[in-house]
Amino acid sequence: MSPRASITTRLSLFALCLALTAPLASGAEQPLRIGVTLHAYYSWVQNLGSATTIVVPVRSSDSDPHLYQPLPEDIARLKTLDALVINGIGHDEFIRPMLQAVGDEAPTLIEPNAGVPLIQGGAMEPAKAATDSHTFLSITGALHQIGNLAAALERLDPDNAAHYRNQARVYKRRLRGLLAGAMKELKALRTTHLRVGTVHSGYSYLFQELGLRVHAIVQPRHGIAPSARQLADSIQRIEQAEINILFTEADYEQRFVDVLLEETGTRVARLSHISRGPYRAEHYEEQMAANLRQILDAIKAMQ
Amino acid sequence: MTPTTTRLVPPYSARRETLWVLVLLLVIIAAMAVRFASLETQPTEVSLKPYQDLDSVLSTDQHLVYRTMLASVSDIHDLRAREGLWPEVLLLEEEGLQPFARDLMPAPADRLQWASYDGGTWVDYLGTPDAGTNRLSYILRLIDLHGGYHPHPHPGVDYDPELRLAAQVWVFERPVRSYPGERLPEAGWRWILSSTDPLLSRRTNPGRAARVSW
Numbered sequence: 208m209s210p211r212a213s214i215t216t217r218l219s220l221f222a223l224c225l226a227l228t229a230p231l232a233s234g235a236e237q238p239l240r241i242g243v244t245l246h247a248y249y250s251w252v253q254n255l256g257s258a259t260t261i262v263v264p265v266r267s268s269d270s271d272p273h274l275y276q277p278l279p280e281d282i283a284r285l286k287t288l289d290a291l292v293i294n295g296i297g298h299d300e301f302i303r304p305m306l307q308a309v310g311d312e313a314p315t316l317i318e319p320n321a322g323v324p325l326i327q328g329g330a331m332e333p334a335k336a337a338t339d340s341h342t343f344l345s346i347t348g349a350l351h352q353i354g355n356l357a358a359a360l361e362r363l364d365p366d367n368a369a370h371y372r373n374q375a376r377v378y379k380r381r382l383r384g385l386l387a388g389a390m391k392e393l394k395a396l397r398t399t400h401l402r403v404g405t406v407h408s409g410y411s412y413l414f415q416e417l418g419l420r421v422h423a424i425v426q427p428r429h430g431i432a433p434s435a436r437q438l439a440d441s442i443q444r445i446e447q448a449e450i451n452i453l454f455t456e457a458d459y460e461q462r463f464v465d466v467l468l469e470e471t472g473t474r475v476a477r478l479s480h481i482s483r484g485p486y487r488a489e490h491y492e493e494q495m496a497a498n499l500r501q502i503l504d505a506i507k508a509m510q
Numbered sequence: 511m512t513p514t515t516t517r518l519v520p521p522y523s524a525r526r527e528t529l530w531v532l533v534l535l536l537v538i539i540a541a542m543a544v545r546f547a548s549l550e551t552q553p554t555e556v557s558l559k560p561y562q563d564l565d566s567v568l569s570t571d572q573h574l575v576y577r578t579m580l581a582s583v584s585d586i587h588d589l590r591a592r593e594g595l596w597p598e599v600l601l602l603e604e605e606g607l608q609p610f611a612r613d614l615m616p617a618p619a620d621r622l623q624w625a626s627y628d629g630g631t632w633v634d635y636l637g638t639p640d641a642g643t644n645r646l647s648y649i650l651r652l653i654d655l656h657g658g659y660h661p662h663p664h665p666g667v668d669y670d671p672e673l674r675l676a677a678q679v680w681v682f683e684r685p686v687r688s689y690p691g692e693r694l695p696e697a698g699w700r701w702i703l704s705s706t707d708p709l710l711s712r713r714t715n716p717g718r719a720a721r722v723s724w
Binding site for chain 2: 296320321322323324325326327338347348350351354355357358362372375376379380383384386387390391393394415416417418419420
C-alpha cells in the first residue's frame with residue numbers, strides 16, 4: 208500500500224468512526240445504562256437508543272416475570288443503572304422489593320404506562336375485574352409507550368433528544384406497517400361467525416385493536432400449569448361460551464392443548480406472551496408479527 | 511389456736527368465659543371486615559369533576575378509539591415541532607396515525623369523519639360518526655401548556671409544570687352536526703380519563719410525580 212493510499216484509508220476510517228459515534232460525541236460522554244424488566248422494553252429501548260444507551264435486563268431471559276425470584280447479583284446490578292423501565296401496573300411486581308433493597312441508590316424510574324388506557328382483566332366479569340398489565344401485547348399499546356419512553360429518554364439525555372425522536376419515528380412507522388398489513392388482510396375476511404376465546408386476558412389489547420371480540424378467557428390463573436380441575440373448568444367455559452377458536456400461549460404445554468382439542472373440538476392457535484427468549488432489538492417486532500400471522504391464519508382456516 | 515375461716519371459691523363460669531370468647535371473636539371479625547372494605551374501595555377512590563368519566567364507561571369499540579387517540583399524541587407533538595403548526599387531519603392520515611388513518615382501524619371506528627380546529631395554542635380533532643347512528647362523537651384536544659391561552663376548562667394546577675402538552679379526550683353521546691367550540695362541558699361533552707392518567711394519580715397521590723412529558 209502506498210503512503211498516500213495509507214493516509215487516505217486512515218482518514219476514511221477516522222471519518223467513519225466519527226460518523227458512527229456522532230450521537231455520543233455531541234451528547235453524553237457515556238451511554239446511558241437503562242435497565243428493563245420485560246423483553247418488550249428491551250427491544251423498545253434498544254431501538255430508541257441505539258448507540259446512546261446500553262440496555263441491561265434485570266432478570267434472565269428464560270425466567271417467567273410472574274414467578275421470578277431475584278438473585279443478589281440482580282439487586283447489585285440495579286445500582287449501576289441510570290434509569291430503569293418498569294411496567295408498574297402488575298407485570299413486574301418482583302422489582303418492588305429489589306428497589307427497596309437498594310434504597311437511595313435506586314435508579315430513576317421510567318413508567319411507560321403512565322396515561323396508557325387499560326382494559327379490565329376478565330372478560331367474564333368486566334365490571335369486577337382488575338385492570339390488565341399486558342399493555343405491551345398490542346401495537347397501539349406499544350406505540351403509546353414508545354412515545355412515552357422516547358420523551359423520558361429525552362429528559363434524561365437532552366443532548367441526544369433529536370436522536371431519540373428520530374429513532375422513535377422510524378421504529379413506530381415499522382410497527383404501524385405491521386398493523387396496517389394485518390388489518391388489510393383481516394378486512395377481507397369474514398369474522399362475524401367467530402367466537403374467540405383466550406387463555407388469559409392479556410391478549411385482549413391485541414384483539415381489541417383488530418376489532419375481534421373476546422367471548423371468554425378460560426384459564427383461571429396465568430403462568431401456572433392448570434390442575435385437572437382447572438382444565439375441566441376451562442373446558443366447561445369453552446363449551447358454555449360456544450368458543451370456536453381458542454388462542455393459547457406459545458409456552459402452554461402441548462398435553463393441555465391436546466386435552467382441550469379432544470374435549471371441545473375447537474380450533475386452537477398459539478400466541479406469544481413476549482416474556483421469554485433471547486434479549487434482542489428485533490424480538491418484539493418478530494413476536495408481534497408472528498402473533499398477527501397466527502391470528503390471521505387461524506381465521507382464514509375458518510372461512 | 512387461730513380460728514378457722516372458710517372462704518368459698520366459686521368455679522369459673524363456663525358461660526361467662528364462652529361469652530367473652532364470643533365477644534372477642536366478634537370484635538376480630540368486625541375489624542377484619544372494616545379492613546377488607548377499606549382495601550376494596552381504595553383503587554376506586556378518584557376525585558372526578560362533574561364533567562369527567564373514567565374510560566371504563568366506554569364499550570370495546572369506543573375504548574379502541576380512545577386508546578388510539580392518546581397513542582397518537584406524541585406523534586402529533588413531533589409533527590407540530592417539525593412543521594411549526596398543528597398538523598391537519600390529512601397529514602395525520604398520511605403518517606398512518608390511528609384513528610385518523612382509517613385503514614388501520616377496524617369497523618365501526620374506521621367510519622369516523624375527522625376534522626381539525628386550530629386554536630393557535632390548542633387544537634381540537636373532531637371525529638363524527640355517520641348521522642342517524644347512536645354512536646359517539648369524539649374530540650382529541652391538545653393544549654400547548656407553554657402557550658399564552660388555554661381553552662376552558664383550564665388545565666389548571668393539576669398538570670405537571672414540566673409538561674409541555676396536555677391531551678384530553680372528550681365524547682358526546684351521538685353524532686354532532688357542527689363543531690361545539692371551546693366550552694365542551696357546557697355543550698354536554700364528557701371528558702374521559704383512564705385510571706393511569708397522571709392527572710388522577712397527582713390528584714389522589716400528590717407524592718407520585720408524573721415521569722413522562724411531551
